Amino acid sequence: MADQMDRRNAYARVPFTRMMGVERAYSEGGRARLLIDARPELQNVIGAVHGGVILTMLDVVMASAAVSLVDFTKTAVTLNLNTSFLRPGLGRIVADGIALDTNDGVVSCAAEARDASGELVASALGSFRYLPLPPSEN
Template sequence: MQAPSFSAEAFAALPFMALLGVRREFSQGGRARLVVDMRPELLNPTDSMHGGVVATLVDVVMASAAVSRVDFRQTAVTLNLNTSYLQPGHGRLTADGEVLSVDDDGAVVQCQACVTDAQGRVVARSVGSFRYLDFRAPAGAPSL
């Protein structure tokens, strides 16, 4: 029996991403891109995108790249995330993530991400490690 698959569409429709207004442009072959538009409820006191939004972008874009590498047959949970904030983000933020390597057991994947603002300036860079886990639908959830 084949393990259940968490489709790319379902992965893109996570409620937290919808709450933030994050949109997936693509997630395939170990690469992914997410975008989010600046709006008042996502700003910090300096009228730039809140660092928590940026951290969420890098975390999710790297996990998206990781799960796309295995055709969404597994999910990926964050083990470690190291983010450097380089300057304030304004306007639409674009996060690009990619898989760098996978351990010998195929269980842990290393990824990197870069977030740029509407003017193409680098807002943040991040590296992270993620563990692949089998997808298990929550009790009572419809089959994907």
């Protein structure tokens, strides 16, 4: 069980997501949720969370949903990511992802990001390929 918990939090060992301060609320059964606070270094010129931060959250939350389907025994790399930005994201951003379908090692996912007021900030569709975990992660 400890090994599964370590694998479940593997994204937290990625320097980029660690630097961003991404928090995982859950990742199980093909669904995941991540959170991030709008610290000044993550904001754009108008004080909203930078679009690149939101895009990264959508990418990571979809990959987290995908690997939860295989009990975190594999990793998932992005093949395609299509994002629509709808409005500036203010305050804490919550990203929810879901794995929609798997076919021949490729997972199709969807995600949404909402701001502190619950407004939809961005949505995304992505496809991810399962790969073996690095030897240190097995």
